[in-house]
Amino acid sequence: APLPHLAPSASLDDTADKGFLRDVLAGLGAPHKHLSAKYFYDRRGSELFEAITRLPEYYPTRTELAILDRYGPEIAAGLPPGAALVEFGSGSTTKVRRLLPHLGDLSAYVPVDVSEEFLRSEAEELCRDFPRLRVEPVAADFTKPFPLPDDLAEAPKAGFFPGSTIGNFEPDAAAGLLGSFARTLGAGATLIVGIDLVKEKAVLDAAYDDEAQVTAAFNLNLLTRINRELGADFDLDAFAHHAFFDENLGRIEMHLVSRRSQLVTVAGVPFHFASGETIHTENSYKYTVPGFRALARRAGWEHTRVWTDEDGLFSVHALTA
Numbered sequence: 001a002p003l004p005h006l007a008p009s010a011s012l013d014d015t016a017d018k019g020f021l022r023d024v025l026a027g028l029g030a031p032h033k034h035l036s037a038k039y040f041y042d043r044r045g046s047e048l049f050e051a052i053t054r055l056p057e058y059y060p061t062r063t064e065l066a067i068l069d070r071y072g073p074e075i076a077a078g079l080p081p082g083a084a085l086v087e088f089g090s091g092s093t094t095k096v097r098r099l100l101p102h103l104g105d106l107s108a109y110v111p112v113d114v115s116e117e118f119l120r121s122e123a124e125e126l127c128r129d130f131p132r133l134r135v136e137p138v139a140a141d142f143t144k145p146f147p148l149p150d151d152l153a154e155a156p157k158a159g160f161f162p163g164s165t166i167g168n169f170e171p172d173a174a175a176g177l178l179g180s181f182a183r184t185l186g187a188g189a190t191l192i193v194g195i196d197l198v199k200e201k202a203v204l205d206a207a208y209d210d211e212a213q214v215t216a217a218f219n220l221n222l223l224t225r226i227n228r229e230l231g232a233d234f235d236l237d238a239f240a241h242h243a244f245f246d247e248n249l250g251r252i253e254m255h256l257v258s259r260r261s262q263l264v265t266v267a268g269v270p271f272h273f274a275s276g277e278t279i280h281t282e283n284s285y286k287y288t289v290p291g292f293r294a295l296a297r298r299a300g301w302e303h304t305r306v307w308t309d310e311d312g313l314f315s316v317h318a319l320t321a
């Protein structure tokens with residue numbers, strides 16, 4: 001069936017594959033080996049992440065959804081009438097679906113994601129479920145400012161950045177990202193951001209090192225992806241998942257630990273691993289409410305409201321430019 005309210009996706013040029021090889025060679029060649037967490041999300045990685053969100057230990061997703069369900073009407077009431085709602089890194093549209101029923105008069109929903117295929121299929125599903133909603137997908141890397149569709153020039157803008165995705169960025173880069181959202185959305189915009197909160201170390205450690213080893217599989221899948229896409233020979237059995245909350249830095253660190261001394265070749269380039277040497281694969285920063293407020297202010301946003309669950313596990317913030 002035709003979907004009259006689904007605009008053709010705007011696609012921005014993309015040299016992603018070369019970037020992956022370059023980043024992997026640079027990261028493995030560094031004195032402290034590291035890889036970017038953004039590369040976790042190939043098809044299998046996205047499936048494993050969906051499985052993580054359903055784990056008993058992984059509280060962020062279900063807690064954020066509960067906050068959106070409980071306070072959705074209040075959150076929606078704070079957005080300007082007739083707004084274009086731009087979701088940065090939309091992925092699956094599970095979260096925005098909790099807000100849309102309270103946003104009757106949106107001029108458009110603009111999901112932004114690098115994965116054009118996924119973007120398209122999610123946008124189609126959303127159009128079927130919300131037939132009066134205009135959906136204008138944009139395939140773009142949300143870490144840089146990007147142009148919004150021309151026909152939305154006059155609409156007031158609201159941004160949506162759930163899931164504590166901002167935790168993957170160093171605090172300086174996180175402030176830069178919030179500043180970049182402000183440039184994309186323009187003056188007078190509103191931004192709704194989901195932020196995981198600092199809490200007891202044992203709770204955080206378990207959320208990133210679950211009993212069923214799904215997070216371990218998610219972490220190791222990065223090596224499977226490198227083997228397949230970049231022609232590498234990582235032996236998956238020779239690396240172990242390690243994740244822990246660093247209370248001084250306020251972040252979860254995920255690593256892949258080499259179980260022995262070994263040589264790995266990536267696209268013809270050899271890399272030596274000492275026994276116990278790690279590849280740092282992810283940081284997931286946690287904030288306090290005042291800590292996030294300060295970060296937002298540093299990026300030029302005014303903090304207007306915050307909603308949390310009863311246990312203070314997770315928070316949703318409203319900011320205005």
Ligand code: AVJ
Pocket residue numbers: 052060163164165167168207208215282283284
């Ligand atoms: C999608 C970045 C918010 O940091 O909790 C989950 C990714 N990594 N388990 C997070 C993740 C390991 C997740 N974010």
